[in-house]
Amino acid sequence: MQIEDTGDRINHQTEYKLQIEEKHYQVMGQVYELEQAMDRYSRIFIFTDNKNLHNKVYEMTATLNVAEMIGSSRKTQELKQEIGKVAKSTSTVLITGESGTGKEMVATSIWRASDRSDKRFIAINCAAIPEPLLESELFGYVKGAFTGADPNGRIGKFELANHGIIFLDEIGDMPLYLQAKLLRVLQERKITRIGSNQVIPIDVRVIAATNKDLRGMINDNKFREDLYYRLNVIPLKIAPLRERKEDIEDLTCFFAERYVGLFGKRLVRIEDSAMEALKNHRWLGNVRELENTIEFMVNMIGEDGILDLATLPRDFFEQDEEAGSSDVQESGRAKKTEPPSQEEVLPLKELEKRALVSALLRFGEDTKGKKEAAKALGIGLATLYRKLEEVQKS
Secondary structure (H helix, E strand, C coil): CEEEEEEEEECCEEEEEEEECCEEEEEEEEEEEEEEEECCEEEEEEEEEHHHHHHHHHHHHCCCCCCCCCCCCHHHHHHHHHHHHHCCCCCCEEEECCCCCCHHHHHHHHHHHCCCCCCCEEEEECCCCCHHHHHHHHHCECCCCCCCCCCCCECCHHHHCCCCEEEEECHHHCCHHHHHHHHHHHHHCEEECECCCCEEECCCEEEEEECCCHHHHHHCCCCCHHHHHHHCCEEEECCCHHHCCHHHHHHHHHHHHHHHHHHCCCCCEECHHHHHHHHCCCCCCHHHHHHHHHHHHHHHCCCCCEECHHHCCCCHHHHHHHHHHHHHHHHCCCCCCCCCCHHHCCCHHHHHHHHHHHHHHHHCCCHHHHHHHHHHHCCCHHHHHHHHHHHHHC
16 A cells, blocks of 8 residues: 655645555545554554545535526527537536526536536636635635635635536636636646645536626637637527516416415415516516515515515516606607697596506507507506506506
8 A cells, every 4th residue: 555645735634645556546634653553553544535525515515506497488498408408418518698597597407417417516606706716716725825825725616526517607707817727727627726736637517607798808808719719619598588578477476486485475366467567577687686576575465365566666667667768769659749628627547547548449458559558658568557457446
């Protein structure tokens, strides 16, 4: 048996290369001198396999959010099919889409459908970690590597993900100098801990994601072109929620059931007017914004167990009203009305009701007609639904 000290010290232990006959092992442990030699032995070696250490670290640090992709829209179904085709590959994947569209969910879906589903999935947000610390988080460091470092050293995310998948979220926020190091890792499949000379071979599939325009960043010299092409071997694009409205009803029902259970509430139904308002909202925050909205609505639900327009957040309609006003200004379709004669003076509520009825008679009562009616009236679509509900109640 041969024991070789690599010089790296992590978690109060030293890393060794252990060779027993023809087999080689990477282990963490410590050699102790025996005060009284036992027979022909003067030292004892207590160690643990690196794999066991990695498993313990993974169990303590993993915050994996594994959920099924929900949605019946054509774009979501096409995305699921693409995931099924590329899951068993080892090529890098670049997921793009607006903030809140569910890029990590796509990444975990690839992992679950891959041959590495029984291995680790390690996620790291490149925008959430301060730039000086990101390199050490990715590649790890040994005892005494730099000032302020944990005196015990630390295992990096790439090493922890060995034989599994690492998900680099918000890759567009990675600094240029670190992009060069990542490119080398992708090419050579080897890493070196900070402060160490030990080269560690790795077998990791990389999935990256961003909500930024990486091509534009390349033109501005903020992202390396060679790294972009190395990451963009398999591109997957997630459509924003407003372009897959069929998913809104599926997700609304899913989130409503989840939060009703969490909060101990009772849900009888979701009013059609509320569902239509949700479907026609702009959803700049996408699925994340929708989930937050449904959580608020469930909190506001009454004893009747009905989710209606009254349970929506107060600022929910502001975006739609602003969009409706801007649409009217841009289209130039706002019309001046003739002032009524003295004989025709009516209460404002009645005038508003007549205007709503007239607009719907002209444009129709289907979704498309209501959109046209809202534009003609100079209000947002959600406001139109709210006023129609008020008319029905009166």
